[in-house]
Amino acid sequence: MKKTLCIVISLVMLFLTAVPAFANGGALTLSSSGGTDYSIVVSANASEVEKTAANELKKYLDKITSASFEIVDDTAPAREKEIVVGDTNRRDYSTLCPEGADDDAVRILTDNGKLYLTGGKARGALYAVYTFLEDWLGCRWFTHELTVVPETTELTVPAIDYYYEPCFKLRQTYWMFSTMYSDFCAVHKLHGIMAYLPEEYGGGRYELAVSSVHTMQQFVPKSLFETHPEYFGSDENGNRNPNLQPCLTNSDVFDLALAYAKDYFSKYNAVLSISQNDGADFCRCEKCSEFIKAHGNTDSAVMLDFVNRVADEIKKDYPQAKIETLAYQRTQTPPTGLTVRDNVVIRLCPISTCTLHTLDDPSCPPNKKFSGDLSGWSDLTDKLYIWDYSTDFQYYYALYPNITTLQGRYQYYRDNNVVSIFDHGCGEVTVPAEFHELRIYLVLKLLWDPDTDIEKHISEFCAAYYGEAGDDIIEFIENFEKSDAGFNIRTFKECHNGCQDGGISLLNNSSLSSSDVKKLDSIIEKAKSRELTDDQCRAVEGVELSWRFFKNATFSGEFNWYSPFTDPEGATAQLVKDMRDYGIVLLAENWSLYFRDEEPDARMMPTFWYRDENDLPPDILRDMRLRVFAHGLLKTLFAPVLFIANLF
Known part of the structure; x- marks a missing residue:
């Protein structure tokens, strides 16, 4: 180090x-x-x-x-x-x-x-x-x-x-920064993903020799659609579509997957993932629909049955082999009337949960739904794994409010017999800001011991990482997460859904009051005024940039277009310059948003910074024009006031 x-x-x-x-x-x-x-x-x-x-x-x-x-x-x-x-x-x-x-x-x-x-x-x-x-x-x-x-x-x-024996037998994360280094992973008892752990550190990787998730496309590639459309899913009208999941009750599809699995296990001593393609609907042919309806009316029925049948055949030749599948989105809810084979691993993905409530909070609909599904899977298997999420995939550098609820989340997993957790962070990002390093540190502590003294860890980390500004940063986190900022955020690619507000998007509706913004601004200014080392100054600057980025995405504070006293375009230009100077390039998953050579359109939220105006969704274009018009009108109406104010 x-x-x-x-x-x-x-x-x-x-x-x-x-x-x-x-x-x-x-x-x-x-x-x-x-x-x-x-x-x-x-x-x-x-x-x-x-x-x-x-x-x-x-x-x-x-x-x-x-x-x-x-x-x-x-x-x-x-x-x-x-x-x-x-x-x-x-x-x-x-x-x-x-x-x-x-x-x-x-x-x-x-x-x-x-x-x-x-x-x-x-x-x-x-x-x-x-x-x-x-x-x-x-x-x-x-x-x-x-x-x-x-x-x-x-x-x-x-x-x-x-x-002490850890309750989570497999502990992995997908973050850059510190977890890229095998020595850091070792001191925190982490099984490597971003860093390979050599034998001197005990190895311990959970090996999936090829792809880890969304693997059905490997068994049934779209190239087969022209000659075998029956391999692919059907919609309710009987139309086959290569963009749907394969038809999992089709015997030829089963044979393709089984052949792949046999070849795989002949080459690799590793886990095989047989899991649904990402984002695609399941087949609605008569046979699939009947099976789904008979087993709880959830798509996990055909998925689990398919994986079980492959696992049964594989066990004959490879009794130690294991197959992993996902309980994810359309397969999150467990089926009825089926079991999970002992050589099958279920990895449950809480992608639809919100971070500002505990998972067992009955007042939070998505968390209430998930907790029931978690309990159901826990009853079916003693090998329940979790693929958790702790970042905003659309805005890697926006403040993500989960620090104060992390411990309750991990304790809930432990209490429901989860034996493995993979924490999915922003593994593509190489420049930490926001609370990236703090969040990693806390996740590592909770992976090892969900009952650890999390408040002590937060206090110690902030004192060392932010120096004299440590208490200010803690105050900022507590105030931000206790406010209604990003109320009930859940992690899901391009949106932040409010669990009680009918899917209100944080990106379009700031729930921060002006008093909230002013209070949080003042805390940041207080932190910046402390006597800090160069590294601590940079750490505080990273928090400030993420706070400004959040305000920009939610049109809050100096980015508020409905105030005559702001210059949101100028504030955006300065934010972009400061983020670039900090070294930030990638802003969202899969390079869907990153800083380019041209200047972004400061009238838009970051998602649409580099979109041509003629290519914008109608509602986004309408809202942008309304904002610009309102701001111009307010500037005109308040021109005398602004003129007098500038004199002083």
């Missing part, structure tokens, strides 16, 4: 506050006056992960204490004072970890002068080291660039007897 911020943590901070309470009765003094009597012990046959664990422990202990901790293998004579990492001859592993311990389980124990750091066979020793460094010694890895390591000449740890 490039820049390590080494600080001395005082008595009022994390590192030393825990020690006095355990000064007697099993406490270990690992270092005193810059020296140590302890050595780090690993097995002579240590795995790559255990070797990494020992090396990482030495690196950080040396930094913290200025002592030099020696690493020896367990063929050396046993000593009274040892830090034992992984499975060694110093103690029977079965006395430390239960039989069948999770691969990522963490075990930390002090006993008879020794400190044991071990756990699950795959990554437990490494995770035990990182847990010990973080929870007992105060190390923090906020971003890949910002690490906090305490320094002390007297290192004493209390008596420890700790065992």
Whole structure:
């Protein structure tokens, strides 16, 4: 990690506050006056992960204490004072970890002068080291660039007897920034997606050798439509269409998918995704319609039945193989009268949920619907995975209000037997702004432990990342998310739907009052006035840019066209310049919106910045003309007032 911020943590901070309470009765003094009597012990046959664990422990202990901790293998004579990492001859592993311990389980124990750091066979020793460094010694890895390591000449740890198994067995994210780096993923116990985790960090990727989702087009490509239209979905009028899902009750379609699956598993020791194409309606032929109607009137019926049948055949030759499918949009609701095969993984996608309510809030219709579907799938399978969303795909840099509801969301997943979470963020974006790095940090903490002290993590992160402006940023987040800004936003490509307002789009209707805007503006100005380092100034600037971008998209504040006292075109031009100067290029998913050489049309919301006026939807064009006319009229009517105001 490039820049390590080494600080001395005082008595009022994390590192030393825990020690006095355990000064007697099993406490270990690992270092005193810059020296140590302890050595780090690993097995002579240590795995790559255990070797990494020992090396990482030495690196950080040396930094913290200025002592030099020696690493020896367990063929050396046993000593009274040892830090034992992984499975060694110093103690029977079965006395430390239960039989069948999770691969990522963490075990930390002090006993008879020794400190044991071990756990699950795959990554437990490494995770035990990182847990010990973080929870007992105060190390923090906020971003890949910002690490906090305490320094002390007297290192004493209390008596420890700790065992933990994560409830989410697979933890992955799709973000750029810090999670691009395997060392950062490792310290946060993350199984890599953006970063490949080598064996020294325990590997642990969930392998889908080809595509991860929306794979039906691979089995039944559109090129077959001309010769085999019957392979493709039918609308209610009997018209076959290559843009619909394949006909999943067609036996030839099943044979195509099965042949693909057999070939796949002959080549790869990996999970196969058999999942619906994105955005397409399902077949409404008589056979499909009857099956759907008989099993709960949900499209998941034909999808699950199709996947089950492929899984049954595959199991005959590949008993360990697994097939994953999606419960997504039209297949979100589980069917009735069907089971999920034990070699099938269901990945439920809460893309229609709103972020400003908890998932179990009965007053929020989409969340109420989703919670029922989640419960239904949980009853059908013990391998329920989640594909979650924590960004605005249309506006990557607009403020996204989910910080205060993240923990409740993850706890709800845990309570409903979810065993894996993939958090889908803005993985295409390389320049962090908004609260991108904070959100990543919190997601990583919750993936490991949904009951973690989230308020502590927010406070610590903001203090380190934003410096003296940290409390201001927290105040801004709380005020923004508690206001009706973007009321009941849900993540879904091109729109933000209000769950109680009949689908009112945030992009067309700002729900921020002028007093809200002024208050949030004042908090930003307060944050900018603090004494900050260059990095902290840039971090605060990133929040301000995202706030201005949000206001631009919602015609709020200085971007309000219905005020004679604003210059929205000038404000937009300045915003675009500032965002470009910051390094921002990509603004939306799949490069559907990005900064181009030409200047954007400042009369429009960002979605339509680069659209030709003649190519605009009629309602968008009408609204734009109304805004411009109203602003011009107000400017004219208030011209005398503005003239007098400018004199002073």
